[in-house]
Amino acid sequence: MILDRAGRCLNLASASAPLLAQPPAALPGKTLAEIFPPQQAELFLTHLRDALAARQPVTCECRLPADDGERSFSVTLTPLADETVLFIARGIGAERSVRDSEERYRILAETAIDGIITINSQSQIVDANKAAEKIFGYRAGEMTGQCLHILIPESLRKIYDAAMRRYAETRPRFDSWPLAEYLGLHRTGREIPLEISFSEFTTDGELYLTGIIRDISERKETAERLRQMNLQLLLSQKLEAVGRLTGGIAHEFRNLLTSINMHTGFLRKKLGEEESLQRHTRGISEASQRAKTITDQLLAFSRREMRSPVLLDLHEEIRNFAGTTLPQFPGVRIELNLSPEPYAVLIDQTQLGQVLLNLLLNAHDAMPHGGEIKISTSGINLDEGAAERRGILSPGRYVRIAVTDTGVGMDRETQGRIFEPFFTTKEVGQGTGLGLSMVYGIVKASKGYVLVESEPDQGAMFEVLLPWVEDGRAAQESLTAGAQFVGYKTILLVEDEQSLRELMKDELRESGYCVLDARHGEEGLQIAESYLGQIDLIITDLKMPEMDGEELVERLGATRPEMKVLFISGFPPGSFKAGTDVNFLHKPFPIPLSRKVHEIFATPNHRA
Structure with missing residues (x-):
């Protein structure tokens, strides 16, 4: 039964047996003194106060009159959140067995991991x-x-x-x-x-x-680190393949440019002083020079154009760059934060300047309304664990150059492509998309790594890690950094075509998502209402038996207002009630499903 602080019975379980020869219906409203003999009532009231004060269950044994004479009972008083107490009395004969069972359970529970x-x-x-x-x-x-x-x-x-x-x-x-x-x-x-x-x-x-x-925090963190490592490996393999292709094309193109330049020079000599014609030969030469610049950048990306690596004092090179080459951007403040420890690196001097310049230009372009760029250096010692977390294959001591901006940032999809040749987020005609590709190629040719950390609207940080060349001076204390746990996303997938549903589920799970799948709208509703965790996105077909996708989303909207929605269908988007202002993917999918999901998660505060 349920007792209040004064020991008055508020409620009694319907299955309770008669207590002290009183019917259960007669007990609510009575105090302990009216239900039990005075000695037991006073004992129970004392234990009730103790239970409320300690917020812990209190158990005692006593003998009470019953229908078949006096019997032994075990009484437990358990405090509840609303300042009431749960009073349970069990016959001592049965209680012995129950207590032995409870003791075994308690030992098992307390030793469980x-x-x-x-x-x-x-x-x-x-x-x-x-x-x-x-x-x-x-x-x-x-x-x-x-x-x-x-x-x-x-x-x-x-x-x-x-x-x-x-x-x-x-x-x-x-x-x-x-x-x-x-x-x-x-x-x-x-x-x-x-x-x-x-x-x-x-x-x-x-x-x-x-x-x-x-x-499962540790399991999730491990899975996320493994996913990041796989992404880094895939990116490296993709860029390696693209590098071989662009390197071969660039070399062939350079041969063509050589022939063009030679023919242009021959024409210039034959045309003499004819200005109207010489203007055209100068135009050919200027276009050829611009093409050569692009070719050189492609060769830098493919790492086939290694010039003359020399041992450089990194800080001296950065200070010289800041004093002579550092561009001046209106509205942008550039801050140097160089470590007091000197660092030596092995890299071509001109190419180091190209790395710094392209990182600064990229940071400037990310801040159309001005902001701040920081260039900092530090030494870092990566053991095998730290190297794995960063997606770096070779542990060791590195010099770290970090270029941080306060710009628009970028999503994960963009981060996966920024080092590809000709990839750019700028408008047509405002960039070649080769600047970061050249950074990547130069750094990789110098046995280093380029990493990026960014979130939309949170700026970006590019890290260049170059092997730290020991020069006999005291080694700097190691600095390590680990990857952060990002967390995970849960997707409810509702599709009545089994083969398609299985393919979609496999693709999403390979991209690192937790997937709940349902065969139709009714099953999807049942899963969503029974699932206690957060569902970040629902992907649902529009036309299904029993309940269509729009009705399913409408019914889930009240309990899961933050859940994003992606409709899929073989029918055009204008053929259903929600209209065209929704996340929609037409069958057959024109882009990978995982890419569309990445786009939706990268779009803030947009439900459908």
């Missing part, structure tokens, strides 16, 4: 083990009696409440939840990726749910 939390039908926490304390940062006593909301991110609490209501309505069909991923909330406010399985049991007519909880 996974968190175990039990809640009642009102979502109040009634038990938590030590592993759960470690996962969430609360002591078990602090969690007991609290609503499970304290362990759920605020953005997911309405989804949880809706799922619990649906679970209560359909419990005969869904008597357990399989292993699934959810987001939890640490005491510090940090969100935790979790893997949880649920089961239910009933005691004294009260329904309870127990969750087995595993913190």
Whole structure:
């Protein structure tokens, strides 16, 4: 039964047996003194106060009169969140067996490496083990009696409440939840990726749910690091292939330019002083020179144009560059932050200047309204673990040149292509798209690496890592840096064509997404309402049996307002109610599905 602070019975389980020869219906409203003999009533009232004060269950044994004479009972008083107390009395004969079972469970739970939390039908926490304390940062006593909301991110609490209501309505069909991923909330406010399985049991007519909880933060971080390494490797392989192609073309093109220049020189001599014709030969020569510049850049990217690498004092070169070559950009402030430690690097002097100039020009172009560019240096020592996290194949000591801007930034898709020749985000005619390609080629030819970190509207940082050439001076203390956990995205995929659904699911999972898939709208609705985690995007066909895609999205809009939407269909976008102002991909897909998904996630505050 449920007692208030004064020991008055507020409610009694319908399955309760008669207590002290009184029918259950007669007990609500009575105090402990009116239900039990004076000695037991005073004992229970004392334990009730102790339980409320300590926020911990209190258990005692006593003998009470019953229908078949006096019997021994085990009484447990458990404080609840609303300052009430759950009073449970069990016959001592059965209690011995139950207590032995509970003791075995307690030993198992306290030694388990996974968190175990039990809640009642009102979502109040009634038990938590030590592993759960470690996962969430609360002591078990602090969690007991609290609503499970304290362990759920605020953005997911309405989804949880809706799922619990649906679970209560359909419990005969869904008597357990399989292993699934959810987001939890640490005491510090940090969100935790979790893997949880649920089961239910009933005691004294009260329904309870127990969750087995595993913190998968480390697994997610490892998977993200592996994904970044694979992306870096794929980018390197792609640029290597493009480099071989462009290098061969550039060399052939250079031969053609040589022939053009020779013929132009021959014509210039034969034409004499005829100015009108000489003007045309000068135009040919100027166009040939511009073509040669592009050819040189392509050769730099392909790493076939290695000039004369020499041992350079990096800081001296940067200061000379700043004093003589550094461009002046109106509205842009350029700050040098060079380490006091001297660094020696092996690289062609002219090509080092080209690397710095192109990084500065790229930063300037990213700030059309002005801003700040910082050039900084440091030494860095990468062991095998740090090299793997950065996607670098060769551990060792490197000199780091960082060029940071406060510009428009870039999304992940753009970062994956910025070193490709002729790739540019500028308008037609405003750039060749070869500047960063040349940086990449020069640095790779010098056995270094180029890395980029950026987010849309958050600026960008380009890091150039060059091998640190030891010159006998004291080694600088190592500086290491690791990749940050980005987190993961969950996608609900609803498609009635099985073969297509499987292909789409495989592509999305290879891109690092967690995918929930459904065969039609009704199944998609059921999965979304039962899934406690956040669903970041729904991809749904428009025309499906039982429930079409538009109705599905409309019904989910109330509980998942932040969920992005991508409609797919073989029909044109104008043939459905939502019109053309939506995320839409026509079948057969004109671009990879994963690319479209990247674009949607890169677009802020746009639901459909």
